[in-house]
Amino acid sequence: MEKIVYNLKENRSKVSLPTNLGFGQVFTDHVFEIDYNEEKGWHNPSIKVLENLQMHPATMFIHYGQAVFDGLKAFKDEDGNVSIFRPERHLQRLNNSSRRLCIPEIDVEFVLSALKELIWIEKDWIPTSKGESLYIRPFIYGVDPFLGVKPASNYKLIILLSPVGAYYPEGFKPVKILVTNDYVRAVRKGIGECKTPANYAASLYAGEEAKKLGFTQVLWLDGVEQKYIEEVGTMNIFIRFKNEVATPKLSGSILPGVTRDSVIQLLKEWKMNITERVISIDEVVSEFKKGNVLEVFGTGTAAIVSMVGLLKYKEIEMKFDFTHSDNLAARLFDKITEIQYGKGEDKFNWLTHVSYKAVEV
Numbered sequence: 001m002e003k004i005v006y007n008l009k010e011n012r013s014k015v016s017l018p019t020n021l022g023f024g025q026v027f028t029d030h031v032f033e034i035d036y037n038e039e040k041g042w043h044n045p046s047i048k049v050l051e052n053l054q055m056h057p058a059t060m061f062i063h064y065g066q067a068v069f070d071g072l073k074a075f076k077d078e079d080g081n082v083s084i085f086r087p088e089r090h091l092q093r094l095n096n097s098s099r100r101l102c103i104p105e106i107d108v109e110f111v112l113s114a115l116k117e118l119i120w121i122e123k124d125w126i127p128t129s130k131g132e133s134l135y136i137r138p139f140i141y142g143v144d145p146f147l148g149v150k151p152a153s154n155y156k157l158i159i160l161l162s163p164v165g166a167y168y169p170e171g172f173k174p175v176k177i178l179v180t181n182d183y184v185r186a187v188r189k190g191i192g193e194c195k196t197p198a199n200y201a202a203s204l205y206a207g208e209e210a211k212k213l214g215f216t217q218v219l220w221l222d223g224v225e226q227k228y229i230e231e232v233g234t235m236n237i238f239i240r241f242k243n244e245v246a247t248p249k250l251s252g253s254i255l256p257g258v259t260r261d262s263v264i265q266l267l268k269e270w271k272m273n274i275t276e277r278v279i280s281i282d283e284v285v286s287e288f289k290k291g292n293v294l295e296v297f298g299t300g301t302a303a304i305v306s307m308v309g310l311l312k313y314k315e316i317e318m319k320f321d322f323t324h325s326d327n328l329a330a331r332l333f334d335k336i337t338e339i340q341y342g343k344g345e346d347k348f349n350w351l352t353h354v355s356y357k358a359v360e361v
């Protein structure tokens with residue numbers, strides 16, 4: 001692969017981060033960029049100053065949505081060591097999303113090495129308070145100026161970095177989730193398992209309706225019968241029954257979450273009965289009424305593990321108390337963040353360490 005060209009900001013002053021970071025509002029000084037064309041493949045890698053994009057109004061992805069993205073995080077521990085949480089897995093998922101959208105795949109190893117360089121350059125932007133991290137957003141989109149539906153011939157990959165705090169306005173407190181059967185997000189054999197903008201566009205209307213009613217997000221049911229639970233807007237969902245922790249199996253319409261996978265690995269390690277299966281909303285309701293649903297929680301990179309304090313389906317309000325000591329969601333949250341902040345043993349090799357490499361900065 002070609003050498004990365006560096007075009008860094010001059011006179012870089014000390015980074016001062018706002019005290020309340022929120023999510024996705026602050027961006028670092030630089031991005032990684034690489035282009036694709038049919039002749040050269042992926043070429044022209046650079047780390048450069050973040051600036052506005054210039055594009056033709058006919059740029060294909062704006063009209064036909066040919067784009068994919070992913071979201072992962074980097075952390076800094078107390079000694080200043082920087083690591084990224086499961087980056088290969090995220091970049092492989094980016095490739096899986098790309099394949100379905102007819103976007104050329106990237107060389108995971110090369111992009112990961114570039115990402116490490118970028119993060120090292122921006123390491124002063126990584127916040128260190130509990131709950132804070134550096135959110136990494138790689139995305140690829142079709143750039144040809146052309147009005148007509150077909151895959152683009154030229155693409156751009158950009159990696160954008162954003163120091164973040166908690167994803168939800170509630171912070172790390174329990175969220176309220178509305179089960180919708182008025183709208184669906186995705187159908188099997190569609191693009192539900194890809195991180196592609198169309199899925200989020202499809203989710204907005206239901207999300208806004210839920211917000212007006214005081215809910216944080218929507219829990220989607222399957223696209224065909226609206227009978228089986230699928231996932232939340234940006235999280236996979238877990239139901240803790242009395243003798244089982246269950247999560248919907250990956251059917252093709254659900255995003256295969258990396259946090260979902262981490263949680264499953266931890267629960268197996270803790271010898272809990274964790275199953276990936278079909279879960280109907282009727283089962284959740286009837287088991288709740290019998291007192292057999294102990295917890296509901298969501299998992300995702302942004303929120304990590306998020307307790308669901310209220311789950312509403314039709315007129316039924318299922319409330320969950322998270323103040324008791326036997327709180328699995330909190331235990332999972334603590335375990336994962338402990339590993340992320342370098343405080344616990346990284347048994348599963350989830351961290352990729354970033355250290356000084358070739359760049360003079």
Ligand SMILES: *Cc1c(COP(=O)(O)O)cnc(C)c1O
Pocket residue numbers: 071195231232233234235236255256257258259260299300301302
């Ligand atoms: C990103 C995302 C998730 C969570 O995936 P992670 O890899 O854990 O961050 C779940 N559902 C949807 C729809 C998502 O976009």
